[in-house]
Amino acid sequence: MRQQPEGTPTRRTTLADVAAAAGVSRALASIVMRGAEGAGEATRLRVLEVARELGYRPDSRARLLRSSRTRLLGVTFTLSEPFHGEVVESIYAAAEADGFDVVLSAVGARRPESRAVESLLDAGIEAALMIAPSSAPDLLAAYARQVPVISLLSTTSAEGVDVVRSDDGAGVRAAVEHLVSLGHRNVVHIDGAGAVAADERSAAYRAAMQEYGLSANIRVLHGGAHEEDGLRAAGELVAGSIPDAVVAFNDRCALGVLEAVRRAGLNVPEDLSVTGYDDSQLSRLSHVQLTSVSQDAPRLAAAAVACAAARLASQEPKDLVHQPQLVVRETTGPAPARV
Amino acid sequence: MRQQPEGTPTRRTTLADVAAAAGVSRALASIVMRGAEGAGEATRLRVLEVARELGYRPDSRARLLRSSRTRLLGVTFTLSEPFHGEVVESIYAAAEADGFDVVLSAVGARRPESRAVESLLDAGIEAALMIAPSSAPDLLAAYARQVPVISLLSTTSAEGVDVVRSDDGAGVRAAVEHLVSLGHRNVVHIDGAGAVAADERSAAYRAAMQEYGLSANIRVLHGGAHEEDGLRAAGELVAGSIPDAVVAFNDRCALGVLEAVRRAGLNVPEDLSVTGYDDSQLSRLSHVQLTSVSQDAPRLAAAAVACAAARLASQEPKDLVHQPQLVVRETTGPAPARV
DNA sequence: CCCGTCTACTAGATCGTTCTAGTGCTAGTC
DNA sequence: GACTAGCACTAGAACGATCTAGTAGACGGG
Known part of the structure; x- marks a missing residue:
């Protein structure tokens, strides 16, 4: 953490800064930062040290723009549905485990699902997980022509759309x-x-x-x-x-x-x-x-993420039906003895 | 909508495609697409028509990377808090009215607030709205050194952090x-x-x-x-x-x-x-x-967005305290007559 | 000593936009 | 007729990363 001189509009440190400070090329610095192979052990350590020192954080816009694999999963969900929130939380966990990043797009009263999906597509996602999608099948199919689309919680499917749901x-x-x-x-x-x-x-x-x-x-x-x-x-x-x-x-x-x-x-x-x-x-x-x-939100979420990964490895779309389980608590009991 | 030939990995249409098809330069096509001035009426219409025909959608990664003003507001919120959802929904509405785009980053059990904020910073937001932030003041201050930070619903402030809350x-x-x-x-x-x-x-x-x-x-x-x-x-x-x-x-x-x-x-x-x-x-x-x-989530949200806009117009951070209002419903009534 | 292979590294193109610095053209002014 | 102003438009650099195609040097084998 270095104090910035007051007033200077604090330009963010870029990979080029790191490379220069470490005395290597941008390309090599890039290799080190994303943990790719092809760098010597000594240089690797030096670059990492310099990066840490300068407080370097890669700019996701540039990274996403250039790289073929963005490893970005888009998720649409409805803000006012608490259960969607639970699923989203599980998706975060599952995605992280598989090395994906998650970008959210909410559906609300003023924000139709179409807008939510389109903003995701513009953001460069590799696949879209739609929680309880409400769009018409032909619209879903249109999205699916651009990226793999996984429909969660809903049976409403469409051409080329994966479905992950419970039975x-x-x-x-x-x-x-x-x-x-x-x-x-x-x-x-x-x-x-x-x-x-x-x-x-x-x-x-x-x-x-x-x-x-x-x-x-x-x-x-x-x-x-x-x-x-x-x-x-x-x-x-x-x-x-x-x-x-x-x-x-x-x-x-x-x-x-x-x-x-x-x-x-x-x-x-x-x-x-x-x-x-x-x-x-x-x-x-x-x-x-x-x-x-x-x-079982966590399992459903994990299945959805796995499904996205499978589709990206160019497998066919599929219907993944998960068996739900009845959880008996206290609102059910023996039938009343009525006439 | 044109049917893509099967198997072709459908490259997205870019601004260059539109420009070429309309017979103008990329720069001019860009001017038209973002509604800037400096294009003739006839060409403007022609470019828009061609863009529509080709189904062109600007790539937000490239746009964000290049443009100085991203007009992006980052929002951190907690998935499991329904009231946060209400605020987020209002933020969407307020942001849209002010010409901002919103990018969400959720805080959850597995996803600490620090991670949520950092991913927003990497995404190139212009300002961060944090709903009920829980980070330590010095951490908040560190974020505030990078972009304007507006703390919502919480009084916990820090150096350079705006606060929008109700009293x-x-x-x-x-x-x-x-x-x-x-x-x-x-x-x-x-x-x-x-x-x-x-x-x-x-x-x-x-x-x-x-x-x-x-x-x-x-x-x-x-x-x-x-x-x-x-x-x-x-x-x-x-x-x-x-x-x-x-x-x-x-x-x-x-x-x-x-x-x-x-x-x-x-x-x-x-x-x-x-x-x-x-x-x-x-x-x-x-x-x-x-x-x-x-x-009053909508008003609070509007105030927060306005506050972000003000900070971006380089005004000083401020504390905006909004007067809450008691809504009397049916869980309160005259005191019981007890001894 | 020459050749091929491997490792560590680099130059430069590239992603799809926006921005800067112009260029040509027409029209108006003195 | 020269000069300025304004409009419509363009060439090319820039954003900050990744990717491709290479190069220099070390090493080993014949």
Whole structure:
């Protein structure tokens, strides 16, 4: 750390500065800095020492511009979805392990997914990981023509797009199975109402119910991906005849359901069991303890990164389906003894 | 959209391609693309048309490398903090309005703030907005020597660092005032336990209590920034003598408090009033309706971006303190008539 | 002693932009 | 008619790294 003379607009030290100070060429300094082979041991140490001394940090813009391999992974995610955050955090870890850098691009109310992806493409990413992409298939395919695209958490695929997701069907089935094994027969589903993966989950609910001979009890309510949606849907539900159990579209929706149930003066799980989906931080909170289907964010993230790496090694796109696991906590219990 | 011949490794169209196709120099094409003046109307239209036709998108790496003004704002935030997400979303909007681009860098369990900031610096940002920075002051000062640094939501400042925050003292005072005006006298504070801004808030609580002649009732419990912390602290609280009201460190903490209170069989606000801090999405959920102190994320974000712009126009660093506003919802009410 | 090979290193091109310093042309002024 | 001003445009350097194609010198074998 050297004090800069006041007022001087502190030019950043470049590789050329390091090279000059160490008495070598820029090329050799570059070799040393990126740990490539072809430098003598003595010089290597000297260059590193000089670099450290001058506080040199490579300029990523220049590096990315020139190098063929940027080793940059782009990630799109939605800021307002806590579970996306969990996945992103895991992607950071997985990417680092594989020697990739991560660049984020958020999707929000004012920032459509298209903008998020395009800014990533302009930044020179090698592959894009899109968390729960909402773009139309032909748009996804267009992106995939430029870089490998991996769609996470969503089944919506497109030409040339890899998909890494958990088997939502199996997840919902596991939830239904768990409830049935506890003696529940009147199991209601509050769906995702057009959210990513909503259709697959409600289809799996129907199939599972049928499988257990409960076709007559199939009932799907219009829900959504957020607390409000679960609250509203469950509000309508408890106003009528109370079911044994509710399979909610996701954790946030389940939280709304829990609230509505509680308001109606019912106890969980004594009067009614509730399951969520995602096994998010939310569900693990000690006062929630929601039984939920775990998508295992770290594993999913690792798979996605591995998938990107595979595609970059020019392998064919693939569908990677991961088996989710039901995490039983305290919102599910034996079916109430009703008439 | 032109179909690429299969197998060709699709080289991206560059400005040179556009220039050649339009029959002008690269420099002129550049002028047109970035909307600078100095191009004839006819040529401008022709170049734009050709660019559109070829699907040209400027390469941000090259653009950033070369241009003196990158107009890039770096933002560090914590993935697991929903309120940070709200601020980030607002920053996107504010930055866009001011002609800035935003690049995100997340802080997480595996990714310390130092790494987050450094990657931003390497990316060529013009200024860094750090949401609730946790780095040591001398580290912050070191960053500030390289680019203007704006610290958001936190009072922890350092040499040359701008601070944009809301007046936490005033916020807590408003909460206490509100409670006192409702007749509460036994007002307890559950603090942030070392979290960013925790000390200032608890000091303001003490001051406000004293101001209202309630020094004897001052009571501060060790809390924290998350639901678990509020739950634990309030759990201890309700095990003893129940106060009239609780001022929680933030919304997430307040949520835990609400849960503990509910578990103890008490009603909010009939038996006990609770206030939060942040006015986050959480507090606005229809089943929560938490009375909370609003930091007004959009305004804070706009102020931070404006502050960055001012610093880039070489103005002195400043402290921008924004007045927070108490949003009264349904977790506060008249004091219970106790003995 | 010559030749080939290996290691350590270098010069210069290159990535795709923006920026600087012009060039030519037309038109207006005295 | 010379001079200036302004407009539309261009050539080429620059940004800071990486990459390609080489060179100088040491070493070993025949």
